[in-house]
Structures are given as structure tokens and as C-alpha cells.
Amino acid sequence: MTGFAFSVFSYLACSVLAVFVSRRLGLGSVVGYIAAGVIMGPLLHMTGTGSGYLESLSELGIVMMLFLIGLEIDPRMVWRLRGMLLGLGGSQVTLTIAAVTLAGFALDFPWQQSVLFGCIGALSSTAIVLQTLEERGVLESDGGRAGFAILLFQDLAVIPMLACLPLMATNSHTSAGAHGSNLLSSMPGWLATMTTFGAVGVVVVGGHYLSRPVMRAIARDGLRDIFTAFALLVVVAIALLMSAVGLSPALGAFLGGVVLANSEFKHELQSDIEPFKGLLLGLFFVTIGAKIDLSVLTHNWAFVLAATAALVLIKVAILFPLASLFRLRSSASWLVALGLAQAGEFGFVLLSLGQQIDILDAADASIGVLVITLGMVFTPGLFMILDRIVASLETSRNVSTEVDKPDSGTVIVAGLGRFGQIVNRMLLASGYKPVVLDYRADVVDDLRKFGVRSYFGDAGRSDLLASAGIAKAELLVVAIDDPGRTVEIVQQARAANPRVVIIARAYDRIHHYRLLSAGANHIVRELFGSSVEAAGLALRTLGMHPYEVEKRKNTFVQQDLAGLSRMASLIDDERRVPDNDRFIAGFNDIGRVIQEAMLGRRAQYDEIVSRGWNPPRLDESHTPDQTRQENEKTGAGE
Template sequence: MEGMLFHAFVYLAAAVLAVPVAHRLGLGSVLGYLIAGILIGPVLGLVGAETKDIQQVAEFGVVLMLFLVGLELEPKLLWQMRGRLLGLGGLQVGLTALAIAALAFSLGLYWGLGLAVGLVFAMSSTAIVIQTLSEKGLTKTEGGRASFAVLLFQDISVIAVLALIPFLAQPEPLALAAWLSAAAGDNSAAQGAAGLVAGLPNWGYALVVLGAVATVVLGGHYLSRPLFRYIAESRLREVFTASALLLVVGTALLMTLVGLSPALGTFLAGVILATSEFRHELRSDIEPFKGILMGIFFITVGAGIDLPLLFGDFATLLGLTLGVMGLKALVLLALARLFRLRAGDRWLFALSLAQAGEFGFVLLGFCVQNGVVPTGLARTLSLVVALSMLLTPALFILYDRLIAPRLRNGKGPAPDTIEEEGTVVIAGIGRFGQIVNRLLVAAGIETVVLDHRADQIDLLRKLGIKSYYGDASRPDLLHAAGLARARLFIVAIDDRDRAVEMVDYCRRTYPQVRILARAYDVGHLYLLKQAGADLAVREVFDTSLGLGAAALRELGMHPYKVERMTRAFRRHEAAGLAGMYDLWDQDPDIARNLALQARIREHVGTLQDALNSDRMQLHDRTERGWTPPSRGFSREPD
């Protein structure tokens, strides 16, 4: 069966079936898409020659992705990362290309061919890396930021690489004069299909490029906002969505016509609109298109793998792939050390960018067109690119399960020398622990604060908040902090498993110390209680209850009545949690614990009765500061 509908059904069905399974197994969505492509392509043969055509359309997902990334970066933030953008990115591309070129030259290959192959493999997969970093919540880490800076430079450098490739072909004797003429300044070959700039001299090409960039910057700043404001007034959601897509497609088309990377152009447009009041609306409208196109792109990569060629000489291809990834990882590790990234960020940076990228397919095709790389070698190298992309999710799994835990539990930087003891020891000084510490210090309580993030400790010291660097899960550090003589130990770290381990250790080693702990949810609260915490507090319970109370007051309910209802809710919740603990302890898996499910339904069903009965009770001494609502009370307008 053929046809557009059939192929659409096959691709979407593969994604729907394979990706949830891969995500449930902890493999990530990218690897799920790649596996789905392998199944419907080389294995089952449901798709074939149309894969390349679909891939050209799906690559627009990369364009949309970089537009959304640009929306998150204000121009001042981009200026702040200029050092890493130019230094880290430029050194990565240059050193990787030169290292591979030198290796190829030592094997007897023509230097131009070696340099072309080096430039192909120097590129990494923007699609896979940013998608995976975003899924795992690593985009805000130093390693994630450094990876993004390198990826952005790679996208920019593609322009220069496309211009350089025609000069790398080995010149024939009769064509030497033409080759020298091209090297002297004729850029028509390098610009290929860029219709608006074909045949222009270099200075003319530069003017056109600058004009295109200026159009994107000025248009995005001065024209897009009035246009979106006008369209928003129509209150037609589909027209706003069409306008957002028009902006991205138009920018990509303009960049393509002048020989620039469409991804680079849309990224620039996103940066310009990062301060716009329509930023969130643009993101919500474009995100679904980006997601599905990126998924189809990864499926086409898997479907395009040539299994006969792969298994015909699997050992050689796997060796080439691992060799390229290993060499890139060594270069990246060296640069990470040079730019003083921490150990965890260093390994994240190296492993995330060790693969070749989707631009490798484009560059290899351009190399074949210009006679730089033979067709047979290009097929092999394309397979190496695809195989490295296929192995990338496995590298992230390696980082998550082997490297990150070892770095966390390893020596790391030496902890600070703790010079004093306090009544309270606090583990974790994030957004939760800071509030607790500020309240205690303001009340005159001596505290000792520990946190394993050195950058957070440095920032707090600049703000005048006393704290110490160190892993609070280490027994020697807790002893040095004076936990044996403290009255309270407050566990306020983000890591749920480590929090339970710390509570368990403290309860066994320092039974006289009372333990207060931050819980993520009810299940975590029960685990902390089981480990020995005297009190565990859900991190969002009070703020959620406070917001609910504010909503009742906004709806006109008297503050006295709201206060009584929130107190009754709190009592009902505490009684319910205590009553459900025994059932949870029998089987923590709520999905299989039928008795606990029944108790939860009963608890939810009795809430309204509990609030109504409490409202009918008389005042108690804790409510003397409240007066009953006046007769005919109504909320005064602001």
C-alpha cells in the first residue's frame, strides 16, 4: 500500500507505540523514535524511498526548536555567553576537524578529503541534544549551557563550512587554473542553490547577508509586535497560530535564499522576540508542531539506516563510530577542563556532544556534489553519522546511571572547614531551605547550613548568608557540623532518595536529635516517616492551601470563615494521612493497593462534611482574634 495517508499512519503509529514503551523503560523519547524508525524501515519494510523526502520536511522541526530556544534567551543573556559561544564552540569545531584530518592524512588520504570528513564529524546533533537535555531538566546546568553554546556555534559555522567545501576537492591538472580562480574569490560554487546571491562577488554576498540579518532584527523588533497585537485583537486563535508559523517559515525562507542556515535565522528571530509580551503565546502555538516534526525526523533517521551495509561490515563501522565519538569526547573533555567546568558538567558536556549530527548528512551530500568525498565513502560515513546519533541516548543513560551517581558520591572538591556549631543543622539551602534558615536566624537561633552546590554557597556568601560547602549525606561532615550536640536536623534537599537515607542515618546514629524533613509528596512523606523523621512537611501543601484560601476570599467569602475552613481542612488532611499510613506500609504501590484506594476515596468524600460540621461549632480560644462576619456581609470592591 502506498500514498500519503498510509505513510502518515505508519509514522504516527510507530511513534505512538514505540515512544511510550521506551520512555517507560527509561530510554528516553529520542531513542524510542529511532527504534520506531528502524522497525518500520529496514526491519519491516513499511517505508522506503520516500524517507529522504519526509526527512527534508521533518528537519523543519530543528528550525522550530531553535526558534523556541531563542524565545528563552534575551539578547543580554546571549551577549553574556559570547565567550563560550566563540571560544568553546570555535575551539571544539576547529580542534575536532583538525584531529580527524590529521588522522586521515596519516592513513594516506588527501588532506582536503580528511579535512572535509573532520568538519562533517565536528558537528553534533542539535535536535537530539537539546531535546534530551530538556527532557532530563539539564538545560540550566553549566554542562547544558556549554553544550548549547557549542551547538549554536556549530549551526553558525555550517555557513562557512559550505563555503569552504568546494575548495577542498583535489584539483585535476587541467582544472588547476579554475580551482585557483575559485580560491581567489569566486563564491558562486559555494553558494549553490542560494538563488538571490548566486554569482555575486564576495563583497556583494556580504552586503546581502548583512541586509537579511538586519531585516530579521528590525522586522522582529518593530513590525512583528504591532502585527501580533492586531491579530490578537481579532480573538481568532487559529489566525494567531498561522501568523506564528508564517513568521518562522518566512524567516527560514529568507535565510535559505541568501545561503544562510534557516535554523540560525529563526533562532535570531526568537531572541528578538524574547522580550515580547507575546512570547508565551508563540511558544504554546509552535510547541506542538515542533514536537511532532522532531519525532518524525528521528524516525526517518532510524528508517534510513542501511542494514545490509551495516551488517556487511558491522565491526568496522562500529569501530569507526566509537573511534569518532571517543575522539570528540577527548577533545570536549580537554576543552571542558580548559574552561573550568565542574566534573559532573564536564562529563555531561563531553558525552552529550560526542555524536555526529543531522548537518552531517547535508555536508556529506554537498561534499559528493563538489567531488570532495567519493559516493561509496559518503554512504559509509552517513551510516557512521546515523549510528552515532543512535548511540547518543545510550550515552545519556550511561551518564545518569553510572557517572552522575559516582561523581555525587565521590570525593569532589574538598568540603569547607566548619568553624562553629549551632542549635540547628540544615541540609540544603535551595528555595525551601533558605526560607527556613532566614526565619530561624531572624529569631536568634544559631544554624549550620550545608549544601553540595559550590556555586550556590558562593552566591549566598555574597548575600551575607552564612553557609558551608559539603555533601550533607557524608557522616564525617555531619559530625563536624556538630549534629551530635544539635537539637534539630532539618533535611531540605531536592534529592528524594538521599533525603530518606539521611533521615535513616541520623535516626540510627543520633537518636536524641529531632528530625524535620521536606517531603515531595505523600509517598515521600511516608518514606521519611518510615525512616524516622519526627515531622515531614509536603513542600507545596501550605502554599497550595494558602492560594485556595486567597481564592475563597477573592470570591467574597469572609476571612473568618475562610480561616475556619482552612483549619478544618488541615485537621482533616492530617487525620487522613495518619489513618492511611498503615495501609500504605502494606504496599506502597497505590495502583495495586485496592484497600488504600478505597480509603483515599473515603477520605476525599468526607471532606465537605468535615468542613460543614466545623463551621457549626463554637469558637475556641485560638480564634479570639477573629470576629464573626457581620450580617449581610459582602466583599467591598477594590
């Protein structure tokens, strides 16, 4: 037990430290786990007694990951993205496999290794790419959606890869035993085939008809811990069954996830399995790093660098023309090409499988791990290159026609998501015709079919705002959901036209203060109004009279807006809000003030509330300065 416990301690300690540093450097968790394995194995030689058990346990992380991917398969989403998914994603995977395989032939690699390298090269890092796209606020753009469709197809393509690669094993014994002991090896061929199909049927039928009643009974009795145990039991049972008949456990887990994707327990399964998947998958990457032979890197560093660069160039050369062929704009095409140019996490899974079936030896697998890891490390650099390219495109004449030149307007709306659509519809219904700017070309095209003056482009660009008429505009509504970008747009618009009235969408209180400093006149917290409405419905459901509910809603809104003004001076940019004692004390004090007001125990309560029943005037706006002035008149700010 001592050796096993020491191995567990070593793995966890190195993982926590390495992943923390890796995330701080922007390299992602996978690189950190691999670095932890390198520290434990090649550097400190800490992989000893007990590491074999941990390695076997870590393979469950792959199984759980495929199970969760199966749970995420939504037929409606797949159908909605079918064009990009099958066309762009399928073409990218097929062409990349062909290109890398031909390169392997040219370098005199065996055909099995060439095909394996092609499969690995066709995949990209889902975790790194999606996280980066989300952080940049471009996940919903044309390029972001195309990248998501490609990544989804790549994840799906892993399933046939895992199923077909064992067929290329260098000997039949290895192929048969690739996934553990095969109970069918002594059976006649026809019986083994029927048993295999029967095992798949058991997964499908059992997942649909047997597991649901059990989960329903467990949920009815409120046995949360047993539900978690049963979820793990389902995954492990599928893996054991698939291994027994010579199939990939990961393939079976994926199939089981797809079967349960429409179950009412889908989200419960996801939340229960996710922590185990993350830990075991991280353990898998640690074991991958521990297998790296640093002497291989020392003697083959030039080849590793050349292979990484070649893979990036091949994928860029394939992705950019394909994205252009699917009518993506140049900036979106470069986003897809450079964003997905690295290899991905599933490449480590395929390398491990390649070793198991004797397609690769330890040295070749180490080189493969180094190439994949180096590509992930280079990903932030690729996005920096993307920024340079996009900046040059925006200033070059060749793409000046790519971004629309909007007509001038007195009202400009930046962003037409769920928030901006409501604003635009109300303006149109009131007789105004705003100029709408959005960076999603499909949204712009759809709006134009309805006669809405919408234009493609980034509202944060000063030249686009100038073309839209910001210098003479009376009103700008910033309705995008990217907090940082919202502040930039407000700053640029205020610099271009000090007189324009700016209404900005705020994410939270802290974003409210940033927008106020940037020059916004009116700031609307995106969930504040709907949350107040929901609270009002809750009070009515609990038996409160509708008139009293409206009074309390109005009081809450007035006092909360007044509190925004009072707390502006408590913001400290150098400290996080949870670490700001003065802000916390002020926030709690405002909470007590609101409670006293809503319970009718504050002076002039009726006078404060009565204003909410009068028709609003144009100059009664929800800005901190005006709210403070009103409070000084009524005594509400005391």
C-alpha cells in the same frame, strides 16, 4: 493518496513502538526514532511511495527547533553565564573541532570531511544530558551548571556551522543550491549581496514590527486556532525567504526566534509550535535511520566502534582539564567530562547538510549516523562509570580535603535553596547558628561572605553528617528539592541519631508518607502554606470578611492534616495512586469533610477553629500522630 497514507501510518506506528521501548530502556527518544527508521528502511523496506514528501516535511522540524532555541535566548541568562558560556563552552567547541579535524587529517580524510567531523564531534546531546542531569538532581550543582553552559554554547555554535559549511562545498553549484533554489543566481554580485542583507532585514523588522500587531489582533479576538496557524506561517515564511536567497532556513528561523524572544507572545508561540516541532523533528530522525545501510555496519563495525570510543576519549581528554581549569571540583569535572562525551542530535543535521553539499557520500553519512547513535546509546554507561569514579573519589585520601569538614552543631540545615534560605534566616534571626550543608560550591562561598557557617558536600553522605554533629544534634532540617534524596538523608540521620528531631520538606502527599516511614518527625509540604495563603487572598478578593477567611483557612489546614493521617493506611506501594480506588475514595471523602467543616455544618466547628487563634505551643506540631490525637479530643476526625 493510498501510498502517502500508508507511509504516514508506517512511520507513526514504528515511531510509537520504538520510542516507547527506547524510553523504557533509558536511551531517550532520539535513539528510538532512529531505530524506527532502521526498522522501516533497511530491515522491512517499507520506505516507498510518499517517503520523499515525508522527508521534505521532516526538515521543517529542524527549522522549528532552531526557532524555539532562538525564543529561549534570554540576554540576562547569557550575561549571567558569560564566563562559563564563552570560556568553558567556547574552549570546548574550539579544541574539539581542532582535535577531531587533526585526527581526520591523520587518517587521510579530505579537509572538508575532517572539518565536518570536527563540528559534529564538538556537539553533545542536549536532550539526553539535560534529562539525565535533572533526573539525578544535579542540574543546579556546579557540574550541572557548567554542563548547561557548555550545551547552550554548542546550540548557539550550530548556527555559524550551518552558515559556513556550505562554503566548503566541493563545487559551486552544490553550494549555491544547498538550501533550495536560489533566486539570486542570475543577479550581479552587488545586487545579490544587498538582496541577501535585505532578506535578513525583513526577518528582523518584520518579526519586531509586523508580526506583533497581527498576533495582538488575533489574541484580542480570541482566535486560538488562527494564532497557531499564524505561528506556523511565520516559521515557514522565514524558511522560504532564507532558501530563496541561498541562506540556511534554520539560520533564518533562529534569527526570527531571537527577534521575538522578548515578545509578550513568546510563551504562546512556544506552546503552539512545540507539538509540531516534536513530531516533525522525530520524523527527521526516522528518515535518518531509514538511510542507514546495514551492510555498511556489517563491513565497518570495527571502525564504527573505534571511532565512537575515540570521540569519547577525545572529548573526555578536553573537557576534564577545562573543567578543572575553571576551578570545578573533581566530581563536577568528571560529571562534565563523561556527561558530555557523546555526539548530539545536531550532528544528524550536519550530516544531512554534508550529504546535500556533496562533502559526504551515503556510506560515509551512514557511518557518521552509527557513530553518533552509538555514543547516545553508551551515555547511560558513561554515567554508571561516573558513579564509580565519584564513589572512589569520596573514599580516597586524595579528595578528602575536597569536601569540607564542618563544625559540629546542634542545628543542621541540609540544602539552602529558596526553601532552606527562609528557614536559615529565621533561625539566625532568633539567635541560633545552624550548620548549613549544600552541594553547590558557589552557594557555599557566597554564604560564607555573609558569615554563615556553610559547608560544601552531599548531606546524604553519612561521614559528612557525622562531621556536622548529627550524633549530638537536636534538630535537622532537610530542605532539598530532590524527593528521593530527602528520604535517604532522613533514613541515614535517623539511623545515626534516633533522638534527633527531623523536619523534612515534602514534595506532595505521597512523599509525605515516604518521609514518615523514613523517620521524619515534622513534614512540611513545600507549596501547602503558600497555596493556603493564596486561597485566603482569593476569598478576601471575592468579598469574604478577613475574620471568616482566617477561620476557613485554619479549618482547611486542620482537616487536611487530619486527612493525611487517616489516609496513610490506604497507600499501596505496588499501585499508582490513580489506580488505587480506595485512596481515591478516601481522598474524595476528605474533600467532602473539609467542605462541610468550612461551611460550618459540622459539630464543634468553632472549637476546632479557635485553636488557630491561640499562641502555638512547641509540642503542637503538624505530624499525623499528634493531629490524630487532637482530633480524637475534639471530634474533628469523625
